[in-house]
Amino acid sequence: MGNRIYSAVLSTLFLLVLIVPLGLFLVSPRKEISTAEKRKLATFPKVKGNLQGMLAFPKQFDIFYQDHFGLRDSLIRASNAISLNVLHLSPSPVVIKGKEGWFFYTGESVIDDYYGQRQADAISMDEYLALFADRRDWLSRIGVRYLFIPVPNKITVYDAYLPNRIQRSRGLSFYEEFIAAANKEVTFHDTVNLYALFKRHKEERQLYFKTDTHWTNEGAMLAFNQMIAYCKQWFPEAQMRAISKDEFSIDNVPFSGDLARLMHLEKEVGETVPVVHIKQPCAGTDQPLSAQELALLPDRKAAAKAPSTNGCPQQKLTALVIHDSFGNGLRRYFNERFKRVIYSPNVPFDQLKQLISHVKPDIVFDVWVARNMQRIAPDPQLTAAVLEAQYAASDKVRLRVDNSLDINSVSLRHDLRLQPSTDGLLLQATSSDPYFVVPFTPPADGERYLVEVNVDAPQDTDFALYFTTADDQGTIRPQHRVEQNVRKGANRLLFRLPHPHVKGLIRIDPGTTTGTYLLRSLTIKAVPTTKQ
Known part of the structure; x- marks a missing residue:
């Protein structure tokens, strides 16, 4: 029965x-x-x-x-809850369940970066630092300061809560590599090392949400106060102050973040978090930019991303904040310390140049989380303008190749005949791989160089310049090169040597086609390494 x-x-x-x-x-x-x-x-x-x-x-x-x-949604939630609570596995392929209620985002190559698999070589990191140096130098020409604020991924700050198997495989993250390069080299210094700051203070307060990818209100406040430290150095007359304890109160509220939503368990996975309230806010609500200012954004899509403005009339300085989603947590603090702040979420720097030139803020803040750092792209027009200004301002010629070159001093050449002429140096290429090598012995170590090339080419082709460094011991390596497209006829090229320690030899490859080239001149100048 x-x-x-x-x-x-x-x-x-x-x-x-x-x-x-x-x-x-x-x-x-x-x-x-x-x-x-x-x-x-x-x-x-x-x-x-x-x-x-x-x-x-x-x-x-x-x-x-x-x-x-x-019942599809209900069944999905039930399945995910069983996976998390019974099997102790995250139901999302981009979320890791950690210890003591912590969850970590692993999408967008975050986990690869944690393992040290996104490291850059010396040349690519130098070019990356130059990207920010160009922004700084372009802004300096119009009287605006620049500060780049990379925000470390949560996984690198709170990795003690990761499963042990993941902790054991930790490598050097791109963020750590970037900060080390910025501290070591002289190309670009104007950045904030939040990683070191957060490592010192993470035991005192919770700086990131357990169930979210972002920083908490207190984490954002700690970062903001570090930015204010830079402002105090640059603008002592403004008497900038950090956000102090007597200016805000904290309420603890229930919260379920974006990682819980990625697991479809926002009702089941949560935490209690501190929310900062400014006691007597000076700023009001965010306002749209004026029609005149919006018209300065060349891309209508950029205008649709709704840059907004706020601020405290009692303050002295103005700022423009370029940011990703991490910038949202900073707004309550910026509003209290700047007379006017323009917030530009996710709009590329090159689309903001006209607006910046018009507004002329005292400082531009550039705030990006580490997982978004390598998405930041250079602006070729801005770089060209900066290089032209630096080249014109320098009188430190370290090498010049033209019709005055002693042909007999060229000890190494390949499929190339050299002959001085009235207008320059004739280069007769007899194969697709012509080149010649000249010594490069600058008087100082650690200088940075710009190269100007004036060359006439018989066909559309590629000009290449190879260089050695102090560590190469005279061996020219394939990766140590700069390439530029040239057109048939006259060409003028201007570019950097993208390595901090160029010394020894310069190899000049005029093109990849046979024929006669006219190298009118090749000039290498040393340029300032920091903003003057």
Whole structure:
């Protein structure tokens, strides 16, 4: 008897599992968005009258049904909860369940970066530092200061809460490599080392959310006060002050962050977090930019991202803050310490130049989390303007190759005949790999160099310049080169030597095609390494 009842109950449950989702599918209204997955759901496929359409319909309908069967969101949440609470595994492929309620984001190569798999070589890091140096120098020409604020990924600050198997594989992150290079070299210094700051203070207060990728209000405040320290050095007359304890109060509130949403468990996974309230705020609500200012954004999409402005009239300085989502947590503090702040979320620097030139803020802050750092792209027009100004201002010529070159002093050449002429140095290439080598012995170590090349080419081709460093011991390495496209006829090139320690030899490859080139001149100048 008992076995019959058990079999009947089991059969009934099995039928319900089959019938209920189908029944709800037939009678329930169609959803466009899955609340569990935070994505757009498939729409009912169109029925096409041809054979190909009829054959494709079953598969398309299956996708539609899988997105709309009854109790789908509830079943997904239940499955995810079992995975997290019973199996102790994150149900999301981009979230790691850590210790003591901590969760970590691993998408966008964050975990690869933690393992040290995104390191840059000396040349690529030098070029990356130059990107920010160009911004700084361009802004300096119009009287504006620049500060770059990279924010470390949570996984590098609170890695003690990662599973042990992951901790054991830690490498050098790109953030740490960048800070080390900025501290060591002289190209670009104007950056804030939040990683070191957070490592010192992470035991005193919670700087990142456990269930979110972002920093807490207190983490953002700690970072902001470090930025103010730079402002005090640059603008002592403004009497800038850090946000002090008597200016704010803290409420502890329940919170469930973006990592909980990625696991579709925002109702099940949460924490209690401190929320900072400014007691007597000077600033009001954010306001849109004026129509005149918005018109200075060349891309209408940039204007659609809604730059806004706020500030405290009692303060003295103005600022423009370029930022990703981490900048949102800084706004309450910027509003209290600057007369006017323009917030520009996710708008590229090159699209802000006209606005900056018009507004002329005292300082531009550039705030990006580490996982977004390598997305920051150079602005070729800005770089060209900076290089032209630096080259024109320098009188420190370290090498010049023209018709005055002693041909007999060229000890190494390949498939190339050299002959001085009235207008320069004739280079007769007899293969697709012509080159000659000249010594380069600058008087100082650690100088930075710009190269100007004036060359006439017989065809469209590629000009290349190879260089050695102090560590190469006279061996020219393939990766130590700069390449530029040249057109048939006259060309003028201006570029950096992208390495901090160029010395020894310079190899000049005029092109990759046979024929006669005219090298009118090649000049290498030393340029200032810091903003004057």
